[in-house]
Amino acid sequence: MGIVVVNPGPLTLVEDLGRQGWAALGLSPSGALDRQSLRLANALVGNPATAAGLEILLGGLRLRFVTASYVAVAGAEGSVTLNGAEIPLNQAVPVAPGAVLDFAVPLFGLRYYLAVQGGIDAPRLLGSRSTDMLSGEGPAPLASGDHLGIGSDLGGGPELGAGSDLVTGPLAVPAIRRAPDPARAITVRVDRGPRADWFDHDSWRQLVTQGWTLSADSNRIGARLVGRPLKQTRTEDLPSEGMVLGALQVPPSGLPTVFLADHPVTGGYPVIAVVRRADLDVLGQARPGQRIRFVG
Structure with a gap:
């Protein structure tokens, strides 16, 4: 060995x-x-x-x-x-x-x-x-x-x-990206998710303007966020549907979770946004307590 x-x-x-x-x-x-x-x-x-x-x-x-x-x-x-x-x-x-x-x-x-x-x-x-x-x-x-x-x-x-x-070999070495400073906010780009219409315009604006904090409960399954809760405009049950990497799912608490590499493949809460794949790497280096801002 x-x-x-x-x-x-x-x-x-x-x-x-x-x-x-x-x-x-x-x-x-x-x-x-x-x-x-x-x-x-x-x-x-x-x-x-x-x-x-x-x-x-x-x-x-x-x-x-x-x-x-x-x-x-x-x-x-x-x-x-x-x-x-x-x-x-x-x-x-x-x-x-x-x-x-x-x-x-x-x-x-x-x-x-x-x-x-x-x-x-x-x-x-x-x-x-x-x-x-x-x-x-x-x-x-x-x-x-x-x-x-x-x-x-x-x-x-x-x-x-x-x-x-x-x-030098046939492929170039990827660029070195500095690890995020835990004292500074990181910026993460998002696109509207398949259930963005379950939230009003104010909730979307709140998502992309307020600062969020990464919870200590985060892990490889999901990055849990702490901040002012988002409010749904629709309250009926949502049938379980497929989930993708980067899905920003909003449970009844209104506090979103970003699904990471080990995420469940289905979920029953609405997905308001999806984090762009290139920005998930940076999110994977964020520390508990670090501030996060979404832009979209």
Whole structure:
């Protein structure tokens, strides 16, 4: 086995870009909440975009490498050390056998993404190695003493040359996007949802003008928001209908939830808006208590 988990931290998951098209079986797309950061980390070590990496919530992870490799860390910004020495983020770094990699609590953002050259080797389910926290399918969250295999998912991106230098491959490295500052509001673009007509114009204006706060009850299933509740103009029961990634669903409390990667595939509350796919990555890095503004 290539890697031993010494300490898993609060929650560390195996994630790739997810499994699409299986809602009929009750499975959400799952996958990394910040897909751009996972793509970046994979590209930096020469993996294809679809390779599995680790999604690390709030640091705390400690890994011991049995096998030499290259690693890259993207996403959240904080101190990541190799044998006690801080390593750069957003860059490929060689790791020797016996080396220990530690993740501190990030200063910015919420989730680190670790790519290992060759990818994390875990069983595939319907074409993906991703953990789905709602259904419980996919690899279990990491636990102390776990052994992780290193795969052979190479090619399709920049390749490692001699030493730690990178040479340009057939695909460009994705742009580095800074993790959001928890002291600043993030802006998220939305489009009108299929049930926007269940709310009056004032509710839509309220959605896109007032500030919202990310609740501590948020998780990979949904980002729960706190603010002045929205009011429906229609009160009849809504039959359960399909839900998409980014759907902004409004329950009777009037406080919206944005469905994230592990969302349920159906729901019975009206969807007033849908977050644009490109902005879900930023939302996946927002911290509890962070201010959020919608624009549409």
